[in-house]
Amino acid sequence: MERKNPIFTAFVYVCALLLAAVILAPLVWLFVMSISPAADLAAKPLRWWPQAVDFSRYGVLLSRAENSAGAAFTSSLVNSIEVSGMATIAAIALAIPSAWAVSRTPSVGWSLYMVIATYMLPPVALAVPLYMTLAYFGMLNNVFGLALVYLTILAPFTTWLMKSGFDSIPREIESAAMIDGASLFATLRIITLPLAAPVMATSALFAFLLAWDEFFYALLFTSDQRAKTLTVAIADLAGGRVSDYGLIATAGVLAALPPVVIGLVMQQALISGLTSGGVKG
Template identity: 75%
Template sequence: MERQSPLFSVFIHASALLLAVVILAPVAWLLIMSISPAADLSAKPLAWWPSDIDLSRYRTLLSAIENSAGAAFIASLLNSIKVAGMATLAAVVVAVPAAWAVSRTPAVAWSLYAVIATYMLPPVALAVPLYMGLAYFGLLNSVFGLALVYLTILAPFTTWLLKSGFDSIPREIESAAMIDGARLDQILRILTL
């Protein structure tokens, strides 16, 4: 490997530091403004650090008082966690056997391309069929219905990602496990995953 000059190394590190500042500065500014009192937010000139730390906005946001903004935020946050958890679990349950089958059966490798081809469709092209399917099964405006929508987005990518991981595992290891008496589900669960 060719050794890089110290000047090039300094340039790379300075560029990375500049990029980190550009990306993180708005987030830091947002956090500083969120803990600043209202008087500091409208002060001229604007202070870089608040005179007093005011956490009242966070108390309002996280309050569980009925019919408050905090209660709505907490309910929305819990729904998001439920949807993300259900969609992730379903994507793994669907994608692991699909990716393993595609990885270990060369005759069905074309099916992976069919799965990946769904990414070429614009998401809006799936909106009407998804809506009609959810309406037919009575899943409109439900957490489970939203998780199914996310699954249609997650499953192809997860399948493709896991397939490349399964391809890196030598088949000889699985053959040796079969010779030793391991069942197919044991091979998949213990060796492959």
């Protein structure tokens, strides 16, 4: 058995630690800002750790008092969960048959490139037609209307991602099931979809994160707390004459928690989904 070069191993660990530091440093500083008094944030030179830890901002944002910053934040949190959840479920429901059809019918593979082309369009190019469509159907400032808008972003991406997952599943398995008398629907339900579960979970996670972080359409198509999402609510915190950067940081920490928790819970499925398309079964 060949022994690994200890110098190379140490180099890999050092690079990994540096990468982790680059990724985690902004998150750590965001948390430090959220627990720092305003005087510490305005101090010169800047204090890297507060003299007195202050968690009061978390109480402010999680408060449900009427007409408070907490009420606006929690309302936006619920809106973000609803919009992201609806858009993700709809995108996966559309992507499963679309991706499977393209994977099993190479002659129509060109259609996938057309789907991806719509994903490559800049959001501003679709802003006017989407706005006019939502206005016509009375769905402006509506969580369902915003979810439909997000679907135009998520459906192409999830279709492309899931197609690679279906490609890794041998067609012979499906053919054998059909020879044994299984219908197409039964074959998909019993064999194909369970095998594609990791890539489906990965697609759902990425779709949820894309919808959760989207700002442009949420800003354009919402106007009050009935449909405002977290990204717009956090921007509103910085819109006044005097901005509480600690409060903005606190909102950022709270907004990051749901995706982080979901990512940790689905970690194994995420790894399996990302690697499933790399090996042809």
